Amino acid sequence: MxxxxxxxxxxxxxxxxxxxxxxxYEPSAAWRxxxxxxxxxxxxxAYELGxxxxxxxxxxxxxxxxxxxxxxxxxxxxxxxGEIRADSPFCRxxxxxxxxxxxxxxxxxxxxxxxxxxxxxxxPEGYMMRVSPExxxxxxxxxxxxxxxxxxxxxxxxxxxxxxxxxxxxxxVSIYFVTGGxxxxxxxxxxxxxxxxxxxxxxxxxxxxxxxxxxxxxKAVCDEVEGMKELHFKKGEAPMRLD
Numbered sequence: 001m002x003x004x005x006x007x008x009x010x011x012x013x014x015x016x017x018x019x020x021x022x023x024x025y026e027p028s029a030a031w032r033x034x035x036x037x038x039x040x041x042x043x044x045x046a047y048e049l050g051x052x053x054x055x056x057x058x059x060x061x062x063x064x065x066x067x068x069x070x071x072x073x074x075x076x077x078x079x080x081x082g083e084i085r086a087d088s089p090f091c092r093x094x095x096x097x098x099x100x101x102x103x104x105x106x107x108x109x110x111x112x113x114x115x116x117x118x119x120x121x122x123x124p125e126g127y128m129m130r131v132s133p134e135x136x137x138x139x140x141x142x143x144x145x146x147x148x149x150x151x152x153x154x155x156x157x158x159x160x161x162x163x164x165x166x167x168x169x170x171x172x173v174s175i176y177f178v179t180g181g182x183x184x185x186x187x188x189x190x191x192x193x194x195x196x197x198x199x200x201x202x203x204x205x206x207x208x209x210x211x212x213x214x215x216x217x218x219k220a221v222c223d224e225v226e227g228m229k230e231l232h233f234k235k236g237e238a239p240m241r242l243d
Contacts, residue, residue, distance in 0.1 A: 025072035074157030
């Protein structure tokens with residue numbers, strides 16, 4: 001899957017220049033999962049990531065290039081949960097290295113979407129996520145109780161990776177949490193929209209819609225994203241190659 005590779009490189013390069021903290025994956029450090037979303041009321045919340053109309057986004061990029069996601073790692077750019085004192089800009093980024101996806105085009109696409117939906121099955125105690133797929137926003141309300149217990153992005157990152165690891169196709173997961181920097185998070189929100197457009201274009205191709213580029217609203221994406229145009233015109237001829 002090379003469709004997201006250029007975006008992965010851009011994200012890693014842009015965040016490499018920022019001060020960050022990083023941790024290796026430790027399943028035992030995952031935060032307690034409640035099995036269902038917890039309602040954190042305003043009176044019980046310390047603050048909200050992405051609250052007060054601040055930038056808030058999330059996106060997932062999949063690749064079969066092991067060099068882009070060589071290990072399981074959690075990276076934090078900005079203040080940790082215990083250091084934040086008020087509503088903050090926020091972005092969560094997941095980069096997935098997957099092994100070869102076999103099967104026909106539709107099966108491959110369903111597999112990719114299935115991995116993207118993992119975010120709807122992580123329920124950390126005291127960490128209430130509200131995700132809007134229409135505009136790629138992800139707001140998080142953090143409870144005062146969870147902060148007293150010592151919740152951190154290291155814990156939350158381990159929780160996400162642990163859930164992704166339940167998918168047999170996932171080799172490595174690199175997850176980034178970005179807080180504090182309004183302009184940085186605003187730029188990443190734009191990237192989230194770009195990633196969503198790539199996925200929508202892929203969906204358009206998988207639906208077998210017209211391949212007349214002159215009338216296709218996704219022409220700009222096919223022209224820009226490496227491998228998209230080739231995939232478009234090979235649709236139906238052979239199984240989609242994801243490497």
